[in-house]
Amino acid sequence: MAATIKDIARETGLSLATISKYLNGGVLREKNRAAIERAIEKLDYHVNEYARGLKSNRSRTVGVVIPELSNLFVTQIISVVEGVLQEQGYSVVICDCRTDEERECRAVRFLLDKRVDGIINMPVCADGRHLRPAVERGIPILLLDRPLDALGGVASCVLLNNENAARMATRRLLELGHRRIGILVGPKDIYTSRMRLKGYRAALEEYGVTPAEELIAYGDYTLEGGHRQICRLLEEAEGMTAAFVTNYEMTLGTLIALNERGVRIPQELSLIGFDNMDLSRVARPPLTIVSQPLEEIGLQAARLMLERFSGERTAPVTVALSASLQEGKSTRRRRT
Amino acid sequence: MAATIKDIARETGLSLATISKYLNGGVLREKNRAAIERAIEKLDYHVNEYARGLKSNRSRTVGVVIPELSNLFVTQIISVVEGVLQEQGYSVVICDCRTDEERECRAVRFLLDKRVDGIINMPVCADGRHLRPAVERGIPILLLDRPLDALGGVASCVLLNNENAARMATRRLLELGHRRIGILVGPKDIYTSRMRLKGYRAALEEYGVTPAEELIAYGDYTLEGGHRQICRLLEEAEGMTAAFVTNYEMTLGTLIALNERGVRIPQELSLIGFDNMDLSRVARPPLTIVSQPLEEIGLQAARLMLERFSGERTAPVTVALSASLQEGKSTRRRRT
DNA sequence: TCAAATAAACGAAACGTTTCGTTTTCTTTA
DNA sequence: TAAAGAAAACGAAACGTTTCGTTTATTTGA
Numbered sequence: 230m231a232a233t234i235k236d237i238a239r240e241t242g243l244s245l246a247t248i249s250k251y252l253n254g255g256v257l258r259e260k261n262r263a264a265i266e267r268a269i270e271k272l273d274y275h276v277n278e279y280a281r282g283l284k285s286n287r288s289r290t291v292g293v294v295i296p297e298l299s300n301l302f303v304t305q306i307i308s309v310v311e312g313v314l315q316e317q318g319y320s321v322v323i324c325d326c327r328t329d330e331e332r333e334c335r336a337v338r339f340l341l342d343k344r345v346d347g348i349i350n351m352p353v354c355a356d357g358r359h360l361r362p363a364v365e366r367g368i369p370i371l372l373l374d375r376p377l378d379a380l381g382g383v384a385s386c387v388l389l390n391n392e393n394a395a396r397m398a399t400r401r402l403l404e405l406g407h408r409r410i411g412i413l414v415g416p417k418d419i420y421t422s423r424m425r426l427k428g429y430r431a432a433l434e435e436y437g438v439t440p441a442e443e444l445i446a447y448g449d450y451t452l453e454g455g456h457r458q459i460c461r462l463l464e465e466a467e468g469m470t471a472a473f474v475t476n477y478e479m480t481l482g483t484l485i486a487l488n489e490r491g492v493r494i495p496q497e498l499s500l501i502g503f504d505n506m507d508l509s510r511v512a513r514p515p516l517t518i519v520s521q522p523l524e525e526i527g528l529q530a531a532r533l534m535l536e537r538f539s540g541e542r543t544a545p546v547t548v549a550l551s552a553s554l555q556e557g558k559s560t561r562r563r564r565t
Numbered sequence: 566m567a568a569t570i571k572d573i574a575r576e577t578g579l580s581l582a583t584i585s586k587y588l589n590g591g592v593l594r595e596k597n598r599a600a601i602e603r604a605i606e607k608l609d610y611h612v613n614e615y616a617r618g619l620k621s622n623r624s625r626t627v628g629v630v631i632p633e634l635s636n637l638f639v640t641q642i643i644s645v646v647e648g649v650l651q652e653q654g655y656s657v658v659i660c661d662c663r664t665d666e667e668r669e670c671r672a673v674r675f676l677l678d679k680r681v682d683g684i685i686n687m688p689v690c691a692d693g694r695h696l697r698p699a700v701e702r703g704i705p706i707l708l709l710d711r712p713l714d715a716l717g718g719v720a721s722c723v724l725l726n727n728e729n730a731a732r733m734a735t736r737r738l739l740e741l742g743h744r745r746i747g748i749l750v751g752p753k754d755i756y757t758s759r760m761r762l763k764g765y766r767a768a769l770e771e772y773g774v775t776p777a778e779e780l781i782a783y784g785d786y787t788l789e790g791g792h793r794q795i796c797r798l799l800e801e802a803e804g805m806t807a808a809f810v811t812n813y814e815m816t817l818g819t820l821i822a823l824n825e826r827g828v829r830i831p832q833e834l835s836l837i838g839f840d841n842m843d844l845s846r847v848a849r850p851p852l853t854i855v856s857q858p859l860e861e862i863g864l865q866a867a868r869l870m871l872e873r874f875s876g877e878r879t880a881p882v883t884v885a886l887s888a889s890l891q892e893g894k895s896t897r898r899r900r901t
Numbered sequence: 902t903c904a905a906a907t908a909a910a911c912g913a914a915a916c917g918t919t920t921c922g923t924t925t926t927c928t929t930t931a
Numbered sequence: 932t933a934a935a936g937a938a939a940a941c942g943a944a945a946c947g948t949t950t951c952g953t954t955t956a957t958t959t960g961a
Contacts, residue, residue, distance in 0.1 A: 245911085248948095255909095277619070278679055279615050285916090286916080481846075511821050580940060582942075615918090616917030617917080619917080620918050621920095
């Protein structure tokens with residue numbers, strides 16, 4: 230049915246090898262090139278990626294393994310990645326592992342079976358064991374959002390400078406005179422969580438404030454967790470005048486809780502949230518938030534992957550990007 | 566490097582044909598089956614999808630073309646679709662066309678080049694011209710969210726019963742005594758928009774209320790559009806005591822605008838929004854919303870596609886699902 | 902103008918499967 | 932127990948490319 234390279238060869242009187250050369254960007258006589266192009270047009274020829282993949286063992290496909298597809302933080306990045314890669318003729322196969330290590334393992338194996346040329350992963354499993362098979366096969370790996378030290382530096386990584394981001398937000402609250410600043414971080418063992426906490430501590434120390442343990446709440450990066458933990462802080466952390474919530478879902482949870490309890494922002498509590506612009510505008514008052522450069526993260530990820538493919542870059546690198554503080558009206562100077 | 570079917574054949578002393586039969590679920594002697602399984606395990610054999618695809622002309626891949634990847638409505642559906650298809654060994658290639666008809670065309674062609682077995686599409690281009698090449702090749706097409714009559718019924722379709730959804734929401738407001746009910750719909754020429762408007766009108770007529778044109782605002786399904794149009798309604802639609810906003814982004818825009826203007830909900834305006842549960846909880850007061858069965862939509866879409874593949878179903882069908890009304894506290898009885 | 906050097910085109914094999922028509926092996930049944 | 936029938940395994944060709952070693956055509960320099 231569909232035209233093949235053979236049809237083009239017959240039509241032009243050239244050999245298969247020559248057509249293939251054309252298809253792969255080789256140099257050939259101008260009149261032959263023209264003839265081939267004419268034939269391709271006429272026969273509506275399209276390369277059969279399967280035949281090509283079989284021979285060349287490359288699929289022009291990149292696998293993306295993410296913890297959650299219905300998460301704006303994730304999709305905004307992936308959307309950019311997909312756009313860039315598609316432009317270069319690569320398809321993107323997305324696997325949503327639903328924050329499940331077992332599924333994540335399976336996803337990687339699935340993608341390897343599909344002979345993807347590279348894997349982009351926002352890792353769930355902290356020891357990186359799910360990526361072992363990919364490392365063994367030597368295919369390029371790019372990590373998003375969190376590094377995986379256990380991989381021994383074979384993977385590139387694009388992430389936020391979490392420490393600085395948290396430090397910046399905390400500083401802002403300190404500048405406004407707050408000293409009892411609560412923080413909601415994620416699970417203790419998660420990289421972003423540790424780093425954000427580190428930044429928070431660093432800022433406090435900068436201002437000569439001793440971090441009080443009762444002001445630190447470990448949530449689980451979910452809406453419910455945020456809700457629960459902010460309630461705990463409100464009840465147990467006496468004298469708290471400001472709070473910094475370190476991801477989007479928990480920021481949502483916090484807002485819900487504060488609304489329920491009638492805690493006024495910023496009169497009773499100054500609040501800095503994380504990640505989502507729309508939310509910061511719809512909330513009342515508009516929220517001050519730490520905003521990640523999602524577009525840039527996606528661009529860098531795609532770029533790094535493409536550079537690995539083209540051979541421009543062989544050694545893995547880590548790219549750390551900076552967050553910005555989006556000013557809203559949810560903070561105010563502490564009354565002295 | 567990697568083991569092939571030949572290696573399995575050598576290891577087991579069986580022929581290629583037999584191994585292939587095993588791989589494709591054929592029936593064979595128990596001891597041969599066991600031997601093959603042992604060999605596969607031992608040699609860590611994995612099917613080469615490219616060789617298989619070349620022969621069988623099937624890719625075990627489904628293309629998904631969507632208008633926007635960073636849109637919860639879309640991703641929640643796609644997430645389900647991906648999960649189901651993956652379980653059946655299919656990969657999902659996602660193309661985000663950014664609500665651009667030209668890109669949408671290109672995406673379809675791209676997927677055809679990739680020899681996808683089927684295409685799932687939430688169409689942007691209303692005349693379906695982008696799908697023509699797919700129709701010609703006879704590959705199964707499944708439309709999400711909106712039908713495409715111009716395709717002449719060759720595509721299956723999974724969508725919301727938009728008319729009923731809007732009628733239900735409008736009825737609710739009517740029951741509460743409201744008579745001057747504003748509605749924010751999308752662009753006039755968009756299917757969902759037309760249907761939702763139709764449902765609104767139907768409900769009004771049911772209650773003997775003549776729909777007033779000044780209560781109908783055509784937005785563009787964006788946050789900004791929602792913001793602008795609700796402002797217009799507030800200014801021009803005298804005596805409006807309730808409003809129904811028919812998608813998520815515009816609901817966000819509406820909330821922002823109402824907050825800005827200090828319009829109290831539900832005291833001054835009863836509000837029913839659309840689509841997103843989290844928002845309905847974080848907003849203050851919690852929002853009453855029309856909620857789409859996203860999970861079900863995804864399941865049906867995947868199921869229908871798989872049935873086409875397996876040959877269980879040959880004729881295209883349209884599945885219309887019902888929305889539910891999620892009660893919040895953003896509506897109240899009109900004071901008489 | 903002719904040989905040497907360079908550039909372009911060619912032929913054939915290979916990639917790892919599936920499939921179809923055939924042969925071999927196993928079960929029945931008389 | 933042998934022949935017939937059913938079930939399972941086999942062999943070989945084909946799918947549409949790429950690639951490597953070789954041949955043919957073109958250009959260059961003397």
